[in-house]
Amino acid sequence: MHQQxxxxxxxxxxxxxxxxxxNTLAAQVKxxxxxxxLAEEHNMAPLVRTVFAQAQLSIPxxxxxxxxxLQVRHRKANAAKRTALLEICRALEAAHxxxxxxxxxxxxxxxxxxxxxxxxxxxxxxxxxxxxxxxQAALQNIGYVxxxxxxxxxxxxxxxxxxxxxxxxxxxxxxxxxxxxxxFTAKQLRKPFKDLWAMRQDHQLESTSIYGLGPTDMLWxxxxxxxxxxxxxxxxxDVLEFAIKQQHAIDWQxxxxxxxxxxxxxxxxxxxxxxxxxxxxxPSAYFPSSATVPLHDWPPLSLASFKATNxxxxxxxxxxxxxxxxxxxxxxxxxxxxxxxxxRSVIYPAHLLKWIFRWAVIDRRLQQWIFALRNPAALK
Amino acid sequence: MQPTAIPTLNPNxxxxxxxxxxxxxxxxxxxxxxxxxxxxxxxxxxxxxRSVAALVELLKTAYPETATNIATDVETxxxxxxxxGIVTLKS
Numbered sequence: 001m002h003q004q005x006x007x008x009x010x011x012x013x014x015x016x017x018x019x020x021x022x023n024t025l026a027a028q029v030k031x032x033x034x035x036x037x038l039a040e041e042h043n044m045a046p047l048v049r050t051v052f053a054q055a056q057l058s059i060p061x062x063x064x065x066x067x068x069x070l071q072v073r074h075r076k077a078n079a080a081k082r083t084a085l086l087e088i089c090r091a092l093e094a095a096h097x098x099x100x101x102x103x104x105x106x107x108x109x110x111x112x113x114x115x116x117x118x119x120x121x122x123x124x125x126x127x128x129x130x131x132x133x134x135x136q137a138a139l140q141n142i143g144y145v146x147x148x149x150x151x152x153x154x155x156x157x158x159x160x161x162x163x164x165x166x167x168x169x170x171x172x173x174x175x176x177x178x179x180x181x182x183x184f185t186a187k188q189l190r191k192p193f194k195d196l197w198a199m200r201q202d203h204q205l206e207s208t209s210i211y212g213l214g215p216t217d218m219l220w221x222x223x224x225x226x227x228x229x230x231x232x233x234x235x236x237x238d239v240l241e242f243a244i245k246q247q248h249a250i251d252w253q254x255x256x257x258x259x260x261x262x263x264x265x266x267x268x269x270x271x272x273x274x275x276x277x278x279x280x281x282x283p284s285a286y287f288p289s290s291a292t293v294p295l296h297d298w299p300p301l302s303l304a305s306f307k308a309t310n311x312x313x314x315x316x317x318x319x320x321x322x323x324x325x326x327x328x329x330x331x332x333x334x335x336x337x338x339x340x341x342x343x344r345s346v347i348y349p350a351h352l353l354k355w356i357f358r359w360a361v362i363d364r365r366l367q368q369w370i371f372a373l374r375n376p377a378a379l380k
Numbered sequence: 381m382q383p384t385a386i387p388t389l390n391p392n393x394x395x396x397x398x399x400x401x402x403x404x405x406x407x408x409x410x411x412x413x414x415x416x417x418x419x420x421x422x423x424x425x426x427x428x429x430r431s432v433a434a435l436v437e438l439l440k441t442a443y444p445e446t447a448t449n450i451a452t453d454v455e456t457x458x459x460x461x462x463x464x465g466i467v468t469l470k471s
Contacts, residue, residue: 053399065403069412072396072405169407 043234
């Protein structure tokens with residue numbers, strides 16, 4: 001129920017229907033202290049406070065104050081990161097290195113009503129692979145030092161060691177990417193930097209131009225990030241609100257052709273936050289109408305690749321057998337407890353068998369089960 | 381509390397406004413102190429120059445309808461803030 005309440009808060013527009021649902025769920029919360037912790041864990045505390053305030057939700061004063069405190073803390077931290085971002089972009093521009101700002105640092109400035117509503121852990125930037133060492137040197141020249149070493153295997157490395165610097169008592173971590181995450185994802189964004197650069201969006205940040213991925217590439221990158229990392233509901237807010245706000249700029253046909261699982265995922269996410277009836281704001285013509293949700297994106301690697309990862313034996317088993325409820329929700333589009341139970345006890349084990357042994361007959365049966373899960377009305 | 385004392389905000393704290401709400405935030409240790417509307421106003425008037433008496437007079441002029449309670453409200457809040465180490469009172 002806490003997660004459902006957080007999911008509702010990913011809807012920035014706070015419609016009347018959302019307010020009613022928020023009130024219903026909030027009335028059921030017994031451990032508000034746990035809810036606040038969960039909100040922070042999911043990068044949602046500032047957004048939750050804002051949505052609650054807009055909805056004029058009646059919550060305990062202490063909770064209100066805790067959320068306010070977290071928002072102010074993120075305001076301070078993001079202000080320091082904003083200073084860092086400007087400094088980084090200016091340093092790279094001076095070194096004649098094209099740079100694309102990724103994920104949170106871009107979204108905080110361009111998607112959210114205020115940067116503090118999108119907590120950031122680090123700053124991710126993308127440069128052409130040929131410029132990566134030069135970029136690292138430029139950042140070291142402005143005071144960044146090599147922090148955490150990369151734990152990824154050589155074949156999976158897509159960014160340099162994290163660089164760190166302290167600004168206004170906050171430690172700023174910067175990851176200089178030269179590629180995109182491929183581990184645990186079925187498809188990565190494989191476009192060369194020059195193609196990504198050609199489609200870039202720009203934004204003025206204190207009279208400095210900063211650049212982000214083009215809308216279609218950005219949505220795919222956000223989605224990969226969402227499904228391939230430990231899930232944070234804040235990332236669902238990123239994906240859904242980006243899709244809604246940029247719907248006229250996104251090439252839906254390209255996504256439908258190359259990344260149909262993204263469209264299925266968007267549908268599942270909208271459904272999970274109670275907007276399953278239609279996709280009022282997104283171009284529904286491109287969305288798969290029912291069961292053809294691809295299951296191939298979880299587990300997202302071949303068995304051989306999975307064995308080759310540097311996870312411990314238990315971690316591998318856990319990752320394989322126990323995807324989190326939210327991951328199942330995103331991949332399979334589950335919206336209720338019984339669906340989750342059915343998925344855990346029948347569909348997911350069958351999916352694993354199919355994945356391991358490549359049993360086509362299971363595949364066909366799975367599609368039927370998934371159809372039944374997604375369309376319970378069709379069975380009545 | 382001496383009326384001539386001058387309340388000064390601890391420089392580690394900043395007054396942060398979020399929508400209609402206000403808190404005092406200490407970035408060094410992440411501590412926060414929530415302020416109601418009156419508290420917000422009083423803290424804004426603590427500029428390190430104005431005495432407690434001047435502060436009370438200013439508020440009485442601005443809010444004559446609640447003038448009788450203002451001195452008590454100001455002293456109560458400033459005492460609390462002093463106890464929390466958020467405000468110092470210089471004689």
